[in-house]
Amino acid sequence: MTDSPVADALRSRFEQAFMPNYGVPPVVLARGEGCRVWDADGREYLDFIGGIAVSSLGHAHPALVEAVTSQVTAIAHTSNLFLNEPEILLAERLLGLLGVPGRVFFANSGTEANECAYKMARKYGKAEGRPYFVAAENGFHGRTMGALSLTGKTSIREPFGPFPVDVRFVPYGDADALKQAVTEQCAAVFLEPTQGEAGVVPPPEGYLRAAREICDSTGALLVADEIQSAVGRTGHWFAHQHEGVVPDILTLAKGLGGGLPIGACVGFGRAATIFVKGDHGSTFGGNPVSCAAALAVLSTIERDGLLEHVRTVGAALAGGLAAVEHPLLAGVRGRGLWLGVVLTRDRAPQVQAAAQRAGFLVNALQPDAVRLAPPLVVGAAEIGAFVEAFPAILTEADA
Numbered sequence: 001m002t003d004s005p006v007a008d009a010l011r012s013r014f015e016q017a018f019m020p021n022y023g024v025p026p027v028v029l030a031r032g033e034g035c036r037v038w039d040a041d042g043r044e045y046l047d048f049i050g051g052i053a054v055s056s057l058g059h060a061h062p063a064l065v066e067a068v069t070s071q072v073t074a075i076a077h078t079s080n081l082f083l084n085e086p087e088i089l090l091a092e093r094l095l096g097l098l099g100v101p102g103r104v105f106f107a108n109s110g111t112e113a114n115e116c117a118y119k120m121a122r123k124y125g126k127a128e129g130r131p132y133f134v135a136a137e138n139g140f141h142g143r144t145m146g147a148l149s150l151t152g153k154t155s156i157r158e159p160f161g162p163f164p165v166d167v168r169f170v171p172y173g174d175a176d177a178l179k180q181a182v183t184e185q186c187a188a189v190f191l192e193p194t195q196g197e198a199g200v201v202p203p204p205e206g207y208l209r210a211a212r213e214i215c216d217s218t219g220a221l222l223v224a225d226e227i228q229s230a231v232g233r234t235g236h237w238f239a240h241q242h243e244g245v246v247p248d249i250l251t252l253a254k255g256l257g258g259g260l261p262i263g264a265c266v267g268f269g270r271a272a273t274i275f276v277k278g279d280h281g282s283t284f285g286g287n288p289v290s291c292a293a294a295l296a297v298l299s300t301i302e303r304d305g306l307l308e309h310v311r312t313v314g315a316a317l318a319g320g321l322a323a324v325e326h327p328l329l330a331g332v333r334g335r336g337l338w339l340g341v342v343l344t345r346d347r348a349p350q351v352q353a354a355a356q357r358a359g360f361l362v363n364a365l366q367p368d369a370v371r372l373a374p375p376l377v378v379g380a381a382e383i384g385a386f387v388e389a390f391p392a393i394l395t396e397a398d399a
């Protein structure tokens with residue numbers, strides 16, 4: 001029960017109509033503008049989770065509204081039987097930002113982008129006598145069977161095994177363990193540049209470079225899962241660029257469409273042409289409305305200097321929170337506008353609830369870690385408001 005009869009009625013209808021795979025969320029969101037959202041009762045919140053690192057331009061951004069509206073008016077769908085210009089512009093734009101020759105496949109979600117990478121790696125492995133994959137413990141790559149088989153979190157993988165490919169898991173951030181695990185029989189190594197769902201956990205400096213070297217010396221493909229980290233979230237277009245490492249395959253999704261569903265898989269070098277005609281496809285992939293939205297996201301990030309903005313306000317947010325002295329606060333990790341607030345005890349759900357009562361939406365990601373991923377357009381004043389409210393939120397959660 002909440003204090004709102006409107007929300008309670010909607011929540012109980014949700015519970016009746018939907019499969020029980022989600023808990024029933026606490027808030028019904030009705031509309032948004034910038035970093036503010038309003039619930040079904042008209043109560044206002046500052047959005048510090050952005051639909052899980054998705055709403056890069058915040059809500060109802062004029063550039064996104066205009067791009068989507070004009071595209072849906074022109075033509076909403078073409079299928080892959082026909083070309084559309086937005087998909088071509090977007091693929092070219094992404095390759096330009098990556099600065100490395102490659103080829104793109106468009107899907108509709110993160111897990112599908114990884115499913116594409118998985119099939120590419122599988123095809124490469126079969127041709128080369130490389131039967132297994134390597135991925136990281138506690139990693140998250142998605143919920144479809146291929147992506148799930150790579151997902152290190154046992155509680156969500158175990159109920160659905162066995163899986164078609166042998167995946168060997170190594171502790172994240174341990175370059176020696178990776179070196180041991182990757183041999184000339186390994187087809188591909190799947191890694192997040194920073195583990196998102198595990199609690200926004202960055203690896204030690206140089207880990208991605210070590211992974212690149214290990215893959216180069218054994219011939220395994222390096223797949224960077226940037227579904228959560230790409231498109232400005234860390235203050236760089238892509239997190240791997242910060243480390244100066246080029247993967248063989250890159251996947252992205254969440255922030256790319258600014259709220260419209262789109263995923264992408266990019267192959268570089270030999271990985272660009274693993275697929276031949278007929279190997280893969282998607283009816284909705286390259287949807288012109290999603291591609292127009294993504295083009296608006298990329299242009300706005302560039303036009304408004306949002307990468308630099310993310311670095312500045314992200315540092316202010318991390319610094320402001322880390323400076324708080326509170327027995328419940330262990331530390332803050334992450335980069336840009338992608339932070340994990342680490343607690344000394346398992347009180348993340350209480351912090352989420354206390355933040356919500358104080359008018360902020362955040363996400364209890366792990367029992368002891370809260371994720372912050374506000375829109376990239378979040379203002380300094382909004383950051384300041386959260387930092388100021390934070391000690392009282394911690395105290396309430398600790399009670």
Ligand SMILES: *Cc1c(COP(=O)(O)O)cnc(C)c1O
Pocket residue numbers: 109110111112114140141142143192196197225226227228253254
């Ligand atoms: C969210 C996420 C996925 C899955 O994306 P969906 O769009 O939910 O399928 C995969 N990998 C990473 C790193 C993610 O953060």
